[in-house]
Amino acid sequence: MTRPTTHHSSNRPARRHVLATAAATVLGLGALHSTAALAQAPAYPTKAITFVVPFAAGSATDQLARALGQSITNDTKQPVVIDNKAGASGMIAAAAVAKAPADGYTVLITTNTTHAANEHLYKKLSYDPVKDFAPLTGLGKGGQVLVVNAASPHKTVADLVAFAKKNPGKLSFGSGSSSSRVAGEMFKQMAGVEILHVPYRSNPFAITDLLAGQIDLMITDTSTGVPQVKAGKLNALGYSTQKRSAQLPDVPTIDEAGVKGYDMGYWFAAYAPAGTPAPVVARLNQLLGAATQSTVAKNFFDNAGSEAWRTTPDDLAKFQAAETVKWGKVIKAAGIEAE
Template sequence: MPHFSQPTLRRQLLAALLTAALPLVSAAQSGFPERPITFVVPFAAGSATDQLARALGNAVSEQTKQAVVVDNKAGASGMLAAQSVARAQPDGYTVLIATNTTQAANEHLFKKLPYDPVKDFAPVTGLAKGGQVLVVRSDSPYKTAAELVAAARKQPGKLSFASGSASSRVAGEMFRQLTGTDILHVPYKSNPNALTDLIGGQVDFMIPDTATGVPQIKGGKLRALGVSTTQRIALLADVPTLDEAGVKGYDMSYWFAAYLPAHTPPAIVARVHELLLNATRSAGVKSFNDSTGTTAWTSTPEELGRFQASESLKWGKVIKAAGIEPE
């Protein structure tokens, strides 16, 4: 067995450490990004997640002079998008613009996921938080949440609610549970698709995120009956909370966050974190937040990981309380 002196061992150890660190150093010094970045969105064009992703993408592109491509992979409650990012190269060029649907709720809504919401991703930062709003068609006979509840109780199983995300699904189920009503659930690939059918008269109501619902409310196509949060939303100041409207104990919100594939080098995670933090302060993202009733929210990767863990517990309890059986 060869014998090495202490200085030799120290030199070898130092060389090994430097070699291991080279990918991180080169990643930080290579001017990342050197080519277009793809933001993968779990929902359709026009959805809240899509709107935010495009605003962020424009801001990141301005910083880096590289294009940001928004890839909408709608369907399967965001699972298609999450799975594609989980399988992507961990090089920083594929970013999941995620929500509580993909990262906290799905594991409680489905018996088997094609991805692990924790092990398959590297958290980057929170992006925004927001509330939801119960809406009906502008020509609906229901002027208040109480009238909607009364109709649902009078006609068990006749009224229907649409959903295009886990948030809107659980929001509707919670409404049904807290009001003791029998209402049919009609699932959609994304909230914009569901709103189209709501406006067209195919379903009776839904509880989308404010980013998707507010433009239709302001445009006169939908009527707001209540917001999902415990406090009124400034953008809809004259709309009561659902708790105020008689659905006691109602409280729902949603969030957006950015994730990279697991095993992305820490230097790349740090660089994407820096780019996104700057992007959240941009005029485009501020405009998105102001116009949709959402609030900017950023975090360190570690804080996002802890937040996701607590949210998974919360959503698990809400889904169980709403009586939703995993599919």
């Protein structure tokens, strides 16, 4: 009996090289053991990838997604489409990705808002932050800046706190993400003041109202707030982590400014729908990890006052679990009732 011929005999050396490369990558991540599955990895991606962003165009997450997408397009020659699904503290976007086909062509570029904080802020979620997703990699970490309108009479954190103590509930703060919301609530708790919270769909919308004098302050991501500070439209009173921002070296941390012990940062990460094939998860981890080191991403991190942060899928899952506990404690301590 004659054996059927294959169409790949002349490409065996190249094919062995591709399989070896894919195997090394996957074994390094501990994500795959099947040689048959590995053979699928080199085929991805063969079409456009959609990055779903839970916040509006112009937000820090949106800017990062676009930077990463540009790098991945350069690497793969496949387009990356940015789909902004702002609203409901990221739940609209997260639910959409959770229900998307698990083929690697829909990726959630998100933050601690959807994957650590929301389950403590809402009584019912339209997605499960653990069961509905395949962790891909961490992307970046950063801090936030407390800003007021340039015309505000409050020039320091001490000014702000003193006024708020004498006038409970008269000041208002805006937020368009859980990071911003919890940072504001934590400030209220630790400073011992009452400030009215005004929710927004995304931080850029809150900034718009802050510039118009509709709200008094907010604690926002630096990529959204710092450009307005440098343009002279907002004043920065404090930085949210224990280390000063390289972008605003003369701005004290909120801790230094008098609210002792204050420390609240944020993080970015990428997730695919649960059930995404292991070779595709490994490939996305590789592509996204490389993209965080690209020139365009480095420019974003430098401008945003944040830094690149790469992980394996397993390490992201463990980090997310620990962060969920941490954010739950902060939210409970801040007295925030689930909506």
